[in-house]
Amino acid sequence: MNARRPGPAPSLTVDGIAAAGIALADRGGLDAVTMRSVAAALGTSAPALYRYVASREELVGHMVDGVTAELRHPPPSGDGTGDLVAVAEQQLALHRAHRWLAAASAVPVPLGPRVLDHLEWGIRVLAPLGAPDAAVMEAIALANGAAALFAAGGPPAGAELFRHLDVDRHPGLAALLATAAPAPPSESSDDLFRRVLTGMLAAALDPGRG
Structure with missing residues (x-):
């Protein structure tokens, strides 16, 4: 036998x-x-x-889905932008813990169930804002992209960020920066992430945009 x-x-x-x-x-x-x-x-x-x-690419997709399971999505609070920023802070920590995540997320494979859960949550919390559907998807992608950027080191701080600014070549940007409120001297990278992302999301989700 x-x-x-x-x-x-x-x-x-x-x-x-x-x-x-x-x-x-x-x-x-x-x-x-x-x-x-x-x-x-x-x-x-x-x-x-x-x-x-079936392939290494599929494996990478499962890896992205696996680390996405580490995110905790709170129930909608009524402040959709605030909810998205709070989870984006978790995404920032996730990208810092898994430095390969940004590159892996760009691998062209179908999205896994946990990634889809994240998108579904984002759509639900942002729905009350009345933003166009395309803007909602853009905002969710923006939050993840900002987390990846800041985890990789983010932009230089302060004046160093704009050291190549030419007033004649970039007059609009120069004027905007001249009137903008300076960042607090003690602002941390995480504080900057929260402040910048909140402003970007407010613009992206403006129902009257375009």
Whole structure:
């Protein structure tokens, strides 16, 4: 009688494979994630992984979905912009913890269920603002993009940010900066992120825009 073949190891699930990929990327960046390296981390062969994920690109998509599960979405408070900024602060922390996330998010694969959950939440909290549908999607993308930018280091602070400004070439920007309120001297990077994102979202979600 033939011996019964053992089933797959418990870690050989889509979530388990994604978790192994996340651990590798956290240590060595996205380039460290290959089907071979993930298989080695799980003590199996690359061909065995293809029963669960069809390609490295699909694996990366599952990794993005896996870290997105770390976000906590509060019930709508009635302040849609404030709610979005609060979760964007979590996204900032997420991008800082997983430096590969911005590059992975650009991989062209279908969005996972947790990413779709995030989009659904954003649409729900922003709905009372009455902004156009396109503006709502733009605002959600803007929050994630700002988190990725600031996690990567963000723009230089203070006057250094505008050291290439030429009054003759950029008269409108020069005039705006001349009348703008200066940032508080003790403002932290996180405070700047919150202030800049709040202003950008207010403009993006203005129902009268365009």
